[in-house]
Amino acid sequence: MRNLILEIIKQRPLLFDGAMGTMLMKAGQGSLKTPILLNLDEPDLVTDIHRQYYAAGADVVITNTFGGSPLKLVADGLEQQMVELNREAGRLTRQACPDGKFVAGDIGPSGKMLKPLGDVAPEDMLDNFFSQAAVLIASGVDLIIIETMYSLDEALAAVQGARKAGDILVLASMTYTRTKNGFFTVMGENVSQCVAALEEAGADMMGANCTLNSADIIDLTKDLRAATDKPLLIQPNAGKPVTSKGITYYEQTAAEFAADAKKIHAAGADMIGGCCGTTPEFIEAVKGELANS
Numbered sequence: 001m002r003n004l005i006l007e008i009i010k011q012r013p014l015l016f017d018g019a020m021g022t023m024l025m026k027a028g029q030g031s032l033k034t035p036i037l038l039n040l041d042e043p044d045l046v047t048d049i050h051r052q053y054y055a056a057g058a059d060v061v062i063t064n065t066f067g068g069s070p071l072k073l074v075a076d077g078l079e080q081q082m083v084e085l086n087r088e089a090g091r092l093t094r095q096a097c098p099d100g101k102f103v104a105g106d107i108g109p110s111g112k113m114l115k116p117l118g119d120v121a122p123e124d125m126l127d128n129f130f131s132q133a134a135v136l137i138a139s140g141v142d143l144i145i146i147e148t149m150y151s152l153d154e155a156l157a158a159v160q161g162a163r164k165a166g167d168i169l170v171l172a173s174m175t176y177t178r179t180k181n182g183f184f185t186v187m188g189e190n191v192s193q194c195v196a197a198l199e200e201a202g203a204d205m206m207g208a209n210c211t212l213n214s215a216d217i218i219d220l221t222k223d224l225r226a227a228t229d230k231p232l233l234i235q236p237n238a239g240k241p242v243t244s245k246g247i248t249y250y251e252q253t254a255a256e257f258a259a260d261a262k263k264i265h266a267a268g269a270d271m272i273g274g275c276c277g278t279t280p281e282f283i284e285a286v287k288g289e290l291a292n293s
């Protein structure tokens with residue numbers, strides 16, 4: 001599977017899915033604090049969203065396991081269900097996945113800080129991600145995507161944990177904010193620093209997601225491309241959320257987002273998907289634009 005994915009990337013851009021949270025909001029489940037529980041409580045809803053993304057043209061769909069690491073689940077009182085929640089998520093995504101397409105096991109931040117800022121020891125952080133990655137890999141995912149990481153040290157623990165859990169492609173995607181001095185994580189790390197350390201830790205593929213909209217992420221894509229030869233995944237938000245009369249929507253339209261996706265591809269992204277605010281409509285529009293490039 002590793003080679004198949006890398007072969008496709010050499011030939012054409014690989015398309016990822018859009019947001020899960022935005023789709024859950026549309027389905028009336030947006031207020032849920034723990035969307036991962038839907039893997040057990042509303043499996044048909046989760047599978048249906050995955051199916052919509054594959055139908056829209058996504059080659060890779062991400063499991064509903066963003067908050068599924070043990071440390072994160074402890075905060076929600078769900079640690080006893082860690083194995084079940086992640087295993088079911090892998091199964092539901094695979095169920096929706098057509099032949100020739102792929103499933104990525106999703107790993108998000110732990111919500112905890114490493115020592116000395118927080119109280120988690122490095123080896124415990126590594127174990128946290130190892131445990132989740134091991135369940136996702138056993139459930140049959142084709143790759144692991146570590147995403148929305150705002151701390152390089154935590155992302156490194158996640159890459160090391162996933163590496164330890166199995167021989168599988170590992171993608172590490174950080175979230176960066178734009179400053180007048182360039183792009184930085186919330187913890188103050190810059191692009192070249194992140195990429196070099198993540199490569200050293202064993203990440204096969206690099207990425208950036210969330211925080212920035214599709215226009216702002218074009219320059220970040222150029223910086224990332226200059227910093228690494230590894231395959232690159234870019235997943236912007238659809239702008240900022242706006243709430244009006246109790247309804248939340250995102251600033252960008254699918255057409256605007258897709259026009260930028262073409263520029264993101266030209267700037268060096270091998271893989272493109274969407275983060276907050278994106279829906280199957282966005283992914284379909286991106287597919288259309290990329291087909292014309």
Ligand SMILES: [Zn+2]
Nearest residue numbers: 210211275276
């Ligand atoms: Zn996001």
